Every structure is written in structure tokens, then in C-alpha cells.
Amino acid sequence: MRCRAIAAAFALVLLSPAARAAGPARWGVADEARIAAEAASWAPPDFKRQLAKHSRRLMQGVSDAAAADTGTRDAAAHRAAAARGARAVAAAIRRHMAFDEVAYQAGAIVHELALALPPPQGAATDFSKTARFLGFPAEPFAAPETLAAAPLPAATARERYDAAVTLSSRLLAWIWKTAGGDVSFVKKYPESKGPYVP
Numbered sequence: 001m002r003c004r005a006i007a008a009a010f011a012l013v014l015l016s017p018a019a020r021a022a023g024p025a026r027w028g029v030a031d032e033a034r035i036a037a038e039a040a041s042w043a044p045p046d047f048k049r050q051l052a053k054h055s056r057r058l059m060q061g062v063s064d065a066a067a068a069d070t071g072t073r074d075a076a077a078h079r080a081a082a083a084r085g086a087r088a089v090a091a092a093i094r095r096h097m098a099f100d101e102v103a104y105q106a107g108a109i110v111h112e113l114a115l116a117l118p119p120p121q122g123a124a125t126d127f128s129k130t131a132r133f134l135g136f137p138a139e140p141f142a143a144p145e146t147l148a149a150a151p152l153p154a155a156t157a158r159e160r161y162d163a164a165v166t167l168s169s170r171l172l173a174w175i176w177k178t179a180g181g182d183v184s185f186v187k188k189y190p191e192s193k194g195p196y197v198p
Contacts (some may be wrong), residue, residue: 026118027164029066035161036062036110038131039168041198044183047176054103061107069115076149078116079167083144085109086171086178093179106175110168113148117164119157134166135194136186141177162195 027035036058040051051058073081089105134152147170152163177183189196 025121026071027114027161029063031161032062032066032111032114033059035114035131035164035168036107038133038165039110039172040106042133042165042169042189042196043172044176044181044185046181047172050099051103051106051172054100057100057103058107061104062111063107064104065108065111069111073115075116078112079148080145082109082112082116082167082171083148085112086144086148086175090175090178093175093181106172109171110164113167113171114164116148117154117160117167119160130197131165132162132195132197133169133189134162135189135191135196136170136173137191140170140186141174141183144171144174147171147174 037055040048040055040058042048043051085105085108089102089109092105093102137147137150139146148167150167150170152166153159154163173183173186
């Protein structure tokens, strides 16, 4: 498993009351937490280690963002919020913000992308299998607005889930590069040779 600590913290989110209150056209908090764990597993290695170390805060960021969401914004607004969040987190890392807060904010970014790609009405959303990461695009460090707005296959609940994992992972890589971290690993996972599974 690529990120055991994050997966372990995922269990904490399942126990929260918000995790049981899923709306009909959005992921449940448990699904969003799973998306966050999957996305973190595809983050740049140094960033992944920090997210694993602060996995409880990552999951708390997901659940708090889900609890605070009013459900009134459309997909484009959620994608734009994710891009703004990525810019803010990269700047916070450069300012040496504590990593528990960085992880918390990363959870909110994942929530935004999960709501940008909700499951179709009435679709089964239990994904016990590992997500497919679709890879990094030809320009993996384009503006976060471009990365968040990338069109990916999204006809089925499974495709939307994989797309949320992929877009979240791409923004995590952008954050780390913009903050000055090593992102050379992205060359190993080009979109042209994907999808990838752990």
C-alpha cells in the first residue's frame, strides 16, 4: 500500500457523523477521505511523507470542508476554489507554515475537486478497489486553474472518482513544485502511458 498512515486515518473519518450524511449527488465524506488518501499516495515523495505524517489533519480538512459546504456552487466554482487553494497552500509552504495546517488545507482542496466531479444520480459509490491514477499531463506544472479544469473521462461514477483522484494528485504535485520541492518523479507517470494503479 502506498500510504498506510493516510489509510489508517481514513478510518477516523468513517466514524464521524458527517461521514454518514451523504447527499444524493455528491460523494460521502468516507468517499472523499478515500479520494484524499489515494491522491496523497501519488504526491511527490517528500510531500507524500509529510501528508502521511499529518494524515489525521488531511482527513480533518476533508471532513470539515464537507461539513461547511452549502451545496450551492457548480463544478466550475469548485474547480476554481481548488486552484485558489493550491496557490494558497504553495505560498504557505514557502512561508514555512506548519505541515499539519498544510495537510488540513490540502484536504479542503480534495473536497473541492470531489464536489466538482460528483457521482451520477443514483450511482453506486462504494469503491473498495484502488483508484486508477490517470497520470500527469504533458504540461504537469501549468497554472493550477488549467490543471483543475482539465477534462477527464467522467461518464460513470468510477471515472469521476478516478478523475477526482487524478486532479487532486496533479494539484499536489503543482503545490510541491511551486513551493520549491523535488517533483522529478512526475516523469515516471505520464498521462500517455496511464492509467496507473499502486
